[in-house]
Amino acid sequence: ERTPLTLLGLGAMGTALGRSWLRAGHPVTVWNRTPARAEPLVDEGATVATSAAEAVAANQLVVTCLLDDASVGETLTEVDLAGRDLVNLTTGTPAQARALADWAAARGARFLDGGIMAVPPMIGVPGSGGYVFYSGSRELFDRRRETLAVPAGTTYVGEDPGFAALHDVALLSAMTGMLAGIAHAFALVRGENIAPKEFAPLLAGWLTAMTAAAHKAADQIEHGDYSRGVVSNLAMQVAASGTLLDTAEEQGVSAELLLPYLNLMERRLAAGHGDEDTTGVVELLPKPVP
Ligand code: NDP
Numbered sequence: 001e002r003t004p005l006t007l008l009g010l011g012a013m014g015t016a017l018g019r020s021w022l023r024a025g026h027p028v029t030v031w032n033r034t035p036a037r038a039e040p041l042v043d044e045g046a047t048v049a050t051s052a053a054e055a056v057a058a059n060q061l062v063v064t065c066l067l068d069d070a071s072v073g074e075t076l077t078e079v080d081l082a083g084r085d086l087v088n089l090t091t092g093t094p095a096q097a098r099a100l101a102d103w104a105a106a107r108g109a110r111f112l113d114g115g116i117m118a119v120p121p122m123i124g125v126p127g128s129g130g131y132v133f134y135s136g137s138r139e140l141f142d143r144r145r146e147t148l149a150v151p152a153g154t155t156y157v158g159e160d161p162g163f164a165a166l167h168d169v170a171l172l173s174a175m176t177g178m179l180a181g182i183a184h185a186f187a188l189v190r191g192e193n194i195a196p197k198e199f200a201p202l203l204a205g206w207l208t209a210m211t212a213a214a215h216k217a218a219d220q221i222e223h224g225d226y227s228r229g230v231v232s233n234l235a236m237q238v239a240a241s242g243t244l245l246d247t248a249e250e251q252g253v254s255a256e257l258l259l260p261y262l263n264l265m266e267r268r269l270a271a272g273h274g275d276e277d278t279t280g281v282v283e284l285l286p287k288p289v290p
Pocket of ligand 1: 009010011012013014015032033034037065066067068070071072074075089090091092116117118119120
């Protein structure tokens with residue numbers, strides 16, 4: 001079944017999405033603020049609209065993939081959305097997604113928000129591992145599922161329109177810690193007689209083995225018991241962290257990427273939780289309610 005759709009936003013990601021739908025035989029109407037950026041997809045069979053309003057008028061299914069929440073607001077502000085299935089694949093915060101859902105509902109549109117867990121080269125490539133978190137209208141998701149599954153896998157995470165963004169940002173936040181760790185590890189070994197290409201598989205293998213920590217943390221958080229299944233307790237880990245800091249010092253490397261987390265571990269230890277797992281630091285993260 002060929003589902004016609006409208007795509008607003010032809011940056012790196014929008015272009016990759018549009019190309020995947022065109023290749024799967026779906027008629028695509030496109031619009032981009034800078035018209036020249038539409039040319040590659042027009043060459044591949046897309047229909048170009050001269051305004052966002054004209055593009056939205058062309059099809060019931062409308063996908064936005066713009067820079068940020070503000071650009072979505074700017075693009076859709078004067079557009080008639082009545083009866084549209086609006087799918088927003090622009091990265092934003094949960095609150096922005098919820099506000100956009102209310103705004104779309106007030107204009108008579110059904111709404112689904114998406115968080116893309118892929119980079120453009122993974123789009124439209126089966127088995128690439130890329131997928132999109134979706135949240136919002138379950139009815140819209142079920143009805144449009146096949147079309148939405150063309151660019152990447154689909155993972156629906158709930159009716160709350162903010163949940164796709166929340167899942168997306170939670171995963172990206174965890175990745176940030178991992179990338180910080182990779183940068184610190186390379187800083188430690190750099191300048192020694194250690195080949196980066198020989199070190200990399202050791203690092204990747206270790207990080208992969210350590211991902212089991214996510215499952216253990218889930219079990220402890222679910223049971224409200226940070227001592228469950230503890231192997232290396234907090235007291236031991238804080239003691240061992242002295243070696244991490246001393247080695248950074250010896251290698252002439254700043255410990256600034258490690259310190260925020262190590263400081264939280266020390267605070268948790270000082271509060272008497274030495275027998276627990278490091279998972280307990282989550283108790284220190286909620287901001288006090290003003
Ligand atoms: P690009 O910077 O390549 O493209 C940005 C797009 O937004 C362009 O089409 C640009 O139009 C448009 N835009 C910016 N400001 C406005 C505005 N005020 N009004 C109308 N249009 C505007 O970004 P990507 O395509 O890479 O990313 C798009 C979305 O996808 C982002 O939210 C990003 O976070 C998300 N994403 C991207 C990934 C990636 O690896 N690239 C990975 C996962 C998610 P113009 O051409 O006129 O400047």
